[in-house]
Amino acid sequence: MALQSDPIDGFYVVIPAGGIGSRLWPLSRADAPKFLHDLTGSGSSLLRDTWDRMAPLAGEQRVMVVTGRAHRAAVEEQLPLLADANVVLESEPRESSAAIGLAAAILERREPGVVIGSFAADHVIKGARFFRQSVTEAVAAARAGYIATIGIRPTEPAVGFGYICAPQPVAIDGAPTAHIVQSFVEKPDLATAESYVTSGDYMWNAGMFISKASVLLEALGKTQPELLAGINELADAWDTPRRGVVVDKVWPRLVKIAIDYSVAEPAAAAGKLVVIPGEFDWDDVGDFASIAKLHSTGYKNDLAILGADARVLADASSGIVVSEGGRTIAVIGVKDIVIVDTPDALLVTTIANAQKVKSVVDALRLAGRDDVL
Amino acid sequence: MALQSDPIDGFYVVIPAGGIGSRLWPLSRADAPKFLHDLTGSGSSLLRDTWDRMAPLAGEQRVMVVTGRAHRAAVEEQLPLLADANVVLESEPRESSAAIGLAAAILERREPGVVIGSFAADHVIKGARFFRQSVTEAVAAARAGYIATIGIRPTEPAVGFGYICAPQPVAIDGAPTAHIVQSFVEKPDLATAESYVTSGDYMWNAGMFISKASVLLEALGKTQPELLAGINELADAWDTPRRGVVVDKVWPRLVKIAIDYSVAEPAAAAGKLVVIPGEFDWDDVGDFASIAKLHSTGYKNDLAILGADARVLADASSGIVVSEGGRTIAVIGVKDIVIVDTPDALLVTTIANAQKVKSVVDALRLAGRDDVL
Numbered sequence: 003m004a005l006q007s008d009p010i011d012g013f014y015v016v017i018p019a020g021g022i023g024s025r026l027w028p029l030s031r032a033d034a035p036k037f038l039h040d041l042t043g044s045g046s047s048l049l050r051d052t053w054d055r056m057a058p059l060a061g062e063q064r065v066m067v068v069t070g071r072a073h074r075a076a077v078e079e080q081l082p083l084l085a086d087a088n089v090v091l092e093s094e095p096r097e098s099s100a101a102i103g104l105a106a107a108i109l110e111r112r113e114p115g116v117v118i119g120s121f122a123a124d125h126v127i128k129g130a131r132f133f134r135q136s137v138t139e140a141v142a143a144a145r146a147g148y149i150a151t152i153g154i155r156p157t158e159p160a161v162g163f164g165y166i167c168a169p170q171p172v173a174i175d176g177a178p179t180a181h182i183v184q185s186f187v188e189k190p191d192l193a194t195a196e197s198y199v200t201s202g203d204y205m206w207n208a209g210m211f212i213s214k215a216s217v218l219l220e221a222l223g224k225t226q227p228e229l230l231a232g233i234n235e236l237a238d239a240w241d242t243p244r245r246g247v248v249v250d251k252v253w254p255r256l257v258k259i260a261i262d263y264s265v266a267e268p269a270a271a272a273g274k275l276v277v278i279p280g281e282f283d284w285d286d287v288g289d290f291a292s293i294a295k296l297h298s299t300g301y302k303n304d305l306a307i308l309g310a311d312a313r314v315l316a317d318a319s320s321g322i323v324v325s326e327g328g329r330t331i332a333v334i335g336v337k338d339i340v341i342v343d344t345p346d347a348l349l350v351t352t353i354a355n356a357q358k359v360k361s362v363v364d365a366l367r368l369a370g371r372d373d374v375l
Numbered sequence: 376m377a378l379q380s381d382p383i384d385g386f387y388v389v390i391p392a393g394g395i396g397s398r399l400w401p402l403s404r405a406d407a408p409k410f411l412h413d414l415t416g417s418g419s420s421l422l423r424d425t426w427d428r429m430a431p432l433a434g435e436q437r438v439m440v441v442t443g444r445a446h447r448a449a450v451e452e453q454l455p456l457l458a459d460a461n462v463v464l465e466s467e468p469r470e471s472s473a474a475i476g477l478a479a480a481i482l483e484r485r486e487p488g489v490v491i492g493s494f495a496a497d498h499v500i501k502g503a504r505f506f507r508q509s510v511t512e513a514v515a516a517a518r519a520g521y522i523a524t525i526g527i528r529p530t531e532p533a534v535g536f537g538y539i540c541a542p543q544p545v546a547i548d549g550a551p552t553a554h555i556v557q558s559f560v561e562k563p564d565l566a567t568a569e570s571y572v573t574s575g576d577y578m579w580n581a582g583m584f585i586s587k588a589s590v591l592l593e594a595l596g597k598t599q600p601e602l603l604a605g606i607n608e609l610a611d612a613w614d615t616p617r618r619g620v621v622v623d624k625v626w627p628r629l630v631k632i633a634i635d636y637s638v639a640e641p642a643a644a645a646g647k648l649v650v651i652p653g654e655f656d657w658d659d660v661g662d663f664a665s666i667a668k669l670h671s672t673g674y675k676n677d678l679a680i681l682g683a684d685a686r687v688l689a690d691a692s693s694g695i696v697v698s699e700g701g702r703t704i705a706v707i708g709v710k711d712i713v714i715v716d717t718p719d720a721l722l723v724t725t726i727a728n729a730q731k732v733k734s735v736v737d738a739l740r741l742a743g744r745d746d747v748l
Contacts, residue, residue: 028705317731329718329721330401331720332721332739333723334734335724335725335728336709336728339709345702347704348702349706349707350706350707355708355709359705361690362690362707366688
């Protein structure tokens, strides 16, 4: 009998480590993306936390990371046990369908029939036992031929997340809590989000997808046949001396599309997608409001302070201060403030405006200020 | 007949350049005090603006600056025409009675009967013609034996300034607008300030004092005989080779007291103090709220930006950003904000809390953080 701490048989983890996290500028940058930061105060990066969470579920030799060439050194430093063969480098960002699809195609060739699960490198999860239980059910559903996702039971009417509508349970061996996904819905307004929470039929979309590699690739081929052809060409060459040549030729031409659109939504429409309701705490730490909440002690007028060398002098203030650079920071009488202090850029906004930070990044890009992006 | 642009006969200007300006931390520091900053956007420091305003009234050879030893080089760089003999260096700060008293005693010895006027190095004045008119009247009152001050007609019920109560005019040759000062009153609350503005009998105390040097010293001797004795000992030695020895011995023992308490208030109580109502714009630029107002274009939701190399990206924000250090600063959705960004320290507060900045400096001093003071 398998122990609770044993790896799940025949399971492989794929971690796409790509997104910069524009809403976390100026902390997250092209050369220091969100997944390389410690945003939880755990003492390690989100990527390392993800490894520590996932490696026991699949085994240390069965975790693949897909990341940009520029991040190779940082990723390998963070994950010393990551196998060389399991580092998939993107010559340029091509979105999640290409990243996860290529990982699936490589792994299917190495181990036909393998079940893979893709998990973001920059999310926060608390509750290891419940998480393992959800992944175990999702793998069982994948073995039964489904594409499975793990949804999060909403604890509040969040407007920053997409939702999964899944009112109907479905009978799958080893996945007793699985529900058929009826549809994915985009970030709602507050009233809609409230109705979702009340109804009980909706879960947060945490972007976790678990399926046989072959099933994922088949689904991808139905909506994106050219993308699949490119991925197969890459995978055929991957573990051969031709890899470099084929990558240079094929990778830059792959269509950029999120796997939500190429695989998940069409599979849901075809009744092939199930969701396992996750009973653990999850957050995508998508903006500074989310980070402030993570660090809240629950007190009103609380000021969260991040940064190993933070020197913050605060009076009658609340919100969050992120200090990277060791400067003395004095904060007086500002409520729900967001202050992010880095050596070359400073952000001052409010919790309520946290989602607007992306617009700053867009404006800086338009202005040619790539030096601070 | 004297031209409007001629120096005022027999008049000498004293500029005490001492205060750090704690409410302007982290811009103002011990090694970069308020008077060395360009807070108006004029392109020159407040000290230089003060020189440019005062030198024509007395003559370039008749301006004396009293400042700390540490600021000598900066002061001389700012004021290349300042005569060597007119730089009075304090070995340590001893407040305004010592600084102005010593200047008076030195000048009285050099030029018996001289009229001196002391004017802060870090205030802002607009309206040169009206200012000259006030100074001219004040000098006339000084020649008549009074100690004269120049009050500012309040344009609003400011709670950050002291007030001068002077309901009664007094007949003095050459000073037709002079009023006898009945009393000085400390910073009032808003209701009291409003009653002052309504009454018409009150003016802002701008800390300008004009009198014969001998009259000032006599008044000082009445309340602070030991201080006067020390000042006379210093002045006797000043233009001799003994200066250094005597300064080392006497200066550190001088009592610290503002000239308002040692001279102005007692002189007012004795009916010896007159005020000339100033019809020019004046501000002590005492805090960041004051600076924001100086730079306001009059539009609501205006964000004032100071700093030669400021790179500020602002959206839906108002208040003031002071940028010293060239970092990119993004400001989103913050109202009436005060952001002061320097290479080693950052302040974030609001216009309404501007006066509280001093408490940060006090806290940093208590914490032994002199490196950022």
